[in-house]
Amino acid sequence: MRVMVIGGDGYCGWPTALRLSGLGHDIIIVDNYSRRRIGDELGVQSLTSISSLEERVAAWAEIGGAAISIHEIDVAENYSELANLVSETRPDAVIHFGEQRSVPYSMMDPSAGLFTVRNNIMATTNLLEALIQTQTDAHVIHLGSIGVYGYETLGYEVPEGYQKVRHVDASGNLGPEQETLHPFNPVSKYHLTKALDHLGLAYYAAKHGLRATDLCQGTVWGAETKETRLDKRLANRFDYDPVYGTVLNRFALQAALGKPISVYGTGEQTRAFIHIEDVLACIEGALASPPKRRHRVKVVNQIAECMRIKDLANLFGELSNSEIMHIASPRSEPDENELAASNQGVKDYGVRPTLISATNVSELINYAKRHADLVDADKLYPTSEEKRLEPVT
Ligand SMILES: NC(=O)c1ccc[n+]([C@@H]2O[C@H](COP(=O)([O-])OP(=O)(O)OC[C@H]3O[C@@H](n4cnc5c(N)ncnc54)[C@H](O)[C@@H]3O)[C@@H](O)[C@H]2O)c1
Numbered sequence: 001m002r003v004m005v006i007g008g009d010g011y012c013g014w015p016t017a018l019r020l021s022g023l024g025h026d027i028i029i030v031d032n033y034s035r036r037r038i039g040d041e042l043g044v045q046s047l048t049s050i051s052s053l054e055e056r057v058a059a060w061a062e063i064g065g066a067a068i069s070i071h072e073i074d075v076a077e078n079y080s081e082l083a084n085l086v087s088e089t090r091p092d093a094v095i096h097f098g099e100q101r102s103v104p105y106s107m108m109d110p111s112a113g114l115f116t117v118r119n120n121i122m123a124t125t126n127l128l129e130a131l132i133q134t135q136t137d138a139h140v141i142h143l144g145s146i147g148v149y150g151y152e153t154l155g156y157e158v159p160e161g162y163q164k165v166r167h168v169d170a171s172g173n174l175g176p177e178q179e180t181l182h183p184f185n186p187v188s189k190y191h192l193t194k195a196l197d198h199l200g201l202a203y204y205a206a207k208h209g210l211r212a213t214d215l216c217q218g219t220v221w222g223a224e225t226k227e228t229r230l231d232k233r234l235a236n237r238f239d240y241d242p243v244y245g246t247v248l249n250r251f252a253l254q255a256a257l258g259k260p261i262s263v264y265g266t267g268e269q270t271r272a273f274i275h276i277e278d279v280l281a282c283i284e285g286a287l288a289s290p291p292k293r294r295h296r297v298k299v300v301n302q303i304a305e306c307m308r309i310k311d312l313a314n315l316f317g318e319l320s321n322s323e324i325m326h327i328a329s330p331r332s333e334p335d336e337n338e339l340a341a342s343n344q345g346v347k348d349y350g351v352r353p354t355l356i357s358a359t360n361v362s363e364l365i366n367y368a369k370r371h372a373d374l375v376d377a378d379k380l381y382p383t384s385e386e387k388r389l390e391p392v393t
Helices: 013-022 034-042 053-062 079-089 110-133 189-208 247-256 276-288 309-320 344-348 358-370
Strands: 002-006 026-031 069-072 093-096 139-145 162-168 174-181 212-217 219-221 261-264 270-275 298-302 305-308 324-327
Touching (some): 093 110, 093 276, 110 139, 139 189, 219 247, 247 261, 247 358, 270 276, 276 298, 276 344, 305 309, 309 358
Parallel strands (some): 002 026, 002 093, 093 139, 219 270
16 A cells, blocks of 8 residues: 555654555655654753654665655645645555644643644644545544543543434433434643544545544553664654653653652543554554445544553552652643543454553663663653643643
């Protein structure tokens, strides 16, 4: 298949491009390097030194990988360039990772928040419009977030996109059973964009017959994949700072340095997780099973498991003899919640996800130790400014 990977220079996009290239797909990467620029602006870099995309792709070819083409396009701002590329290349599938993905960044200040909204919604809308206008029948695989459903305790397992409901009229009579989209409850501007993206996919699917899959992803953890290990120039990024570092990667580095494991608030928050290798396996599954034309958007909760933050912190603390430090949460999310979500779609893709365990947490800590000489210790914990990112309600 010819596969366009938008955001193919990022944490999930780069290893995906390598995996799919290795499997024989013809890969076209589109990226505007905004993630690298934001890192420069925030003064924080990936723990691993990452080569430029040109060097990465050259290294892949040098070790025997197929040629990967790269195109620097801001897909949120340059509709015509994107549409021209789509028209020239006619991809069979587009995997859309190309969004601003940090929740704290989206809540940092009005400019970062509005950038996130504009960037993410316009990136998705431009892509969908470009496919329709160029009459390109590509399956769109969009990376959404399981956080679109909010972090209140719902008391049931979040279904994959749709739920059965019956309307109750004013007299209490029950209407016929219907299937509707499960309500969104975004807790940040970032999550708001993912909810709006979904409605965009649904609109283009209903009006134009677009085939789309929305992968409602949990927090991704892990560093290396089979391919990124092959050569240091293929290394994936590993973010550990409070703005872009996802929780396991942050804990791993704190543990590696014997520093306190920083838990926001009580640590009673439950979140969903998935390992980077399983992200790739799910993308492979999604590529192999697109929804039919004129069918609704296929929604998959791309998660392996749900876990309470304090249990996670304790695991890292025990394995590294680090103390647990509770700090004010920079996020206006409930202090505690239960979360359960179906991951039937992941199982249907044939993926048996890696679960968080003492063994793989130790491996992650060791990985962080091996790269710890490049750490900027000032970036391990939120600054007082970052702690005030949002009013805590
Ligand atoms: N990493 C996670 O834990 C996680 C969890 C849930 C969902 N997701 C979603 O998965 C996707 C990929 O996440 P990631 O962790 O790889 O993020 P990332 O920031 O590492 O990668 C995103 C890439 O997209 C590019 N990009 C952003 N806006 C663009 C634009 N307008 N035009 C062209 N390129 C653009 C960036 O430069 C970057 O290389 C995102 O949509 C994110 O919201 C990630």
